[in-house]
Amino acid sequence: MCGGEPCDAVARGLFHFFDRSPDGIAGNGRSCGDCHMVTDRFQLSPAKVEGRFQFLEWLRQFDPEADDPLFRAIDADDFRTNGEEASDWSNLRQNGLVRISFPLPPTIKLVDPVTNAPSSETFVDVWRAVPTVNDVKLSGPDGQNPWFRDPNRSGGYQLDARVATLQEQGLGAILNHAQAPHAPTQQFLDDLHSFQRVLFTNQRVRALADAIDAGTTPLPDPDPPLNALEQQGKVVFVRACAHCHGGPGQSTPQAPVIRYHDVSALCPRPVDTVSPPRFAFAPCPPRLARNARMYELTLTNGATVRRASDDPGRALLTGFVSPQQAQDDWNKLDMPALRGISKTAPYFHNNSEATLEAVVFHYIQLFKRAETIVLPPGAPLPPFASTNGIHFDRIPKPEEVPALLAYLRKL
Ligand code: HEC
Ligand code: HEC
Known part of the structure; x- marks a missing residue:
């Protein structure tokens, strides 16, 4: 063998x-x-x-x-x-990016950019990066x-x-x-x-x-020897990233964090309506923004809404779109593995971030955005945002970013 x-x-x-x-x-x-x-x-x-x-x-x-x-x-x-x-x-x-075609589920229609009315298209093309098979x-x-x-x-x-x-x-x-x-x-x-x-x-x-x-236990750690900075970076990674990128493949989210996610890497990206903005994702350049389409969705409660995306992810498989967007299939993607990540730029499903610095900046905006979610009094923070459900402590501090980057380059 x-x-x-x-x-x-x-x-x-x-x-x-x-x-x-x-x-x-x-x-x-x-x-x-x-x-x-x-x-x-x-x-x-x-x-x-x-x-x-x-x-x-x-x-x-x-x-x-x-x-x-x-x-x-x-x-x-x-x-x-x-x-x-x-x-x-x-x-x-x-x-x-490579073309991937999906038949449209009955709850999802494309909006014609010329007439601004739902179109008769029966399938949609999305453009996806080629992931490694390592x-x-x-x-x-x-x-x-x-x-x-x-x-x-x-x-x-x-x-x-x-x-x-x-x-x-x-x-x-x-x-x-x-x-x-x-x-x-x-x-x-x-x-x-x-x-x-x-x-x-x-x-x-x-x-x-x-x-x-x-069946060996404990399992060996696949990290190479780490210096002090990289070790600090690993601590940040475990706190801020590993609850989603967990397990041996770095692709198993750790409960209560749910399985599939929208990390706002899609185009167009969310923009804060408050001034000054509390989070600010890097906007998608025109070469990527043009891949977004407007969709008209029939939600599980029968309401009709419009959402734009360059890749609705699992919603194209199930058609399941609900008012509780966090747990529906809209824009949801699987957790990719991260080993060797320093050598496979650019990043995300649409290759939208050129460097690991840009990826970390993106996640800091994602965590800041999560912080803006208005929760009922006493409700725990989203599990991907909090270590203990009380404190919002997953945003890497500015001084931790170089350490996190040093560790990511060792993966
Ligand atoms: C035209 C380019 C292209 C060719 C040729 C191609 N792939 Fe891929 N491959 C992709 C893209 C794009 C994806 C991601 C598609 C998606 O998510 O819908 C992918 C995804 C994969 C994955 C999933 C990896 C993961 O982590 O989920 C595997 C495995 C894979 N391809 C194996 C193969 C094999 C085996 C062949 C040959 C029989 C092949 N590919 C030929 C473009 C290609
Ligand atoms: C809420 C769950 C979640 C958290 C937290 C999270 N990720 Fe991700 N990560 C994902 C998902 C889902 C994708 C796929 C997104 C896409 O392709 O659009 C992804 C993709 C990536 C990619 C791109 C991989 C590639 O091959 O293109 C990198 C790099 C990455 N994450 C690094 C990190 C780092 C570093 C952290 C911590 C600062 C982190 N992630 C935290 C869910 C998460």
């Missing part, structure tokens, strides 16, 4: 992952590795996309037939209007802390946890991203699963996964 998986399956899975004609099926020429790039920590940054685009343009001076299957019409901005002739790669090149053995479903509604109440794969297994994930990728005409064999999908389950950010995370398999 190799890391808990049959060695021959891992070897075949590695081959399949980089095979542009998977299982002999002629799709659009894409392999998994075209988006989950081995030279980019198995994810895809806008910088790498732009590098490939420039290289392709250069090659085409000599060979007009030169090709890079990353640039396929389905992931062009103008695909819905120009079909196979589409050629505007702005979202890929500027933002590193550590997926630890960051998938964990059986803990279930959400209120299906699918995958205890976590899953994809940014919205809509997929339960790596086989299901691989199948979806081959049919959608690689546009294969039919499904590969079950063994092919099992091999891809085995290969991805031995990919880890580093040897210490691998040792943690091995110890979990072996």
Whole structure:
């Protein structure tokens, strides 16, 4: 066995992952590795996309037939209007984002930007970052802390946890991203699963996964040796971040913190109506703001409201939108793992924050916003905002930020 998986399956899975004609099926020429790039920590940054685009343009001076299957019409901005002739790669090149389509649930309609009336569209395109496939053995479903509604109440794969297994994930990728005409064999999908389950950010995370398999207690700490500053940063992380990014995969929220969250990373972002503002998120730049759509929602109480978002998250799976927005599915996403995070910028589902400094600034605004929620007298603070339900103590203090950043860079 190799890391808990049959060695021959891992070897075949590695081959399949980089095979542009998977299982002999002629799709659009894409392999998994075209988006989950081995030279980019198995994810895809806008910088790498732009590098490939420039290289392709250069090659085409000599060979007009030169090709890079990353640039396929389905992931062009103008695909819905120009079909196979589409050629505007702005979202890929500027933002590193890929198109994901969802059928609209009956409670959710798009608003036509021209007429400002609900449109007859039956599906919506959202633009999502390509997450790393490192550590997926630890960051998938964990059986803990279930959400209120299906699918995958205890976590899953994809940014919205809509997929339960790596086989299901691989199948979806081959049919959608690689546009294969039919499904590969079950063994092919099992091999891809085995290969991805031995990919880890580093040897210490691998040792943690091995110890979990072996039932070892206590589990080894996957952090490298930390200096004094990094150790202080870890204390801040445990207080301010780990209640959501918890467990071995840093993807298990710790009850009473609920499973899926909206951390205001979407575009457009909340703006405080009070002056001077009590919180101020960095606004989304136009290249991202343009991906937002206005939706008209039928809430569980029958009321109709409009909300704008670049990615309604799990609401697109369930249609469950309620007046209690904190516990409905609107904008809710799964907790991503954070190991190796210093090397996978930019951040969030829409690649909207360029640096870890910007991420920490964002969370400080999120905590400040939580502080503005008016609670009934005596009611406990939201669990993600308070250690003891009485004090609002999760905002990293300004002097703690350098320590937190130093620790995040060690993950
Ligand atoms: C066109 C680019 C593209 C290709 C090709 C592609 N992926 Fe992905 N992958 C993505 C995007 C984008 C997401 C996030 C999608 C979402 O959340 O809806 C993703 C998500 C994933 C995830 C979920 C990771 C997590 O932590 O939840 C896994 C696993 C994965 N892909 C594996 C694969 C495999 C295996 C293949 C090849 C069969 C593949 N991908 C091909 C773009 C791609
Ligand atoms: C309320 C729960 C919650 C808390 C608290 C929280 N996070 Fe997150 N985090 C999330 C969710 C949900 C996402 C996915 C959001 C998205 O992609 O839009 C996320 C995404 C991230 C990402 C982006 C990962 C990537 O690969 O793009 C980073 C980095 C991150 N969080 C760091 C932190 C840090 C540092 C803290 C503490 C200061 C923190 N988080 C606190 C829920 C939380």
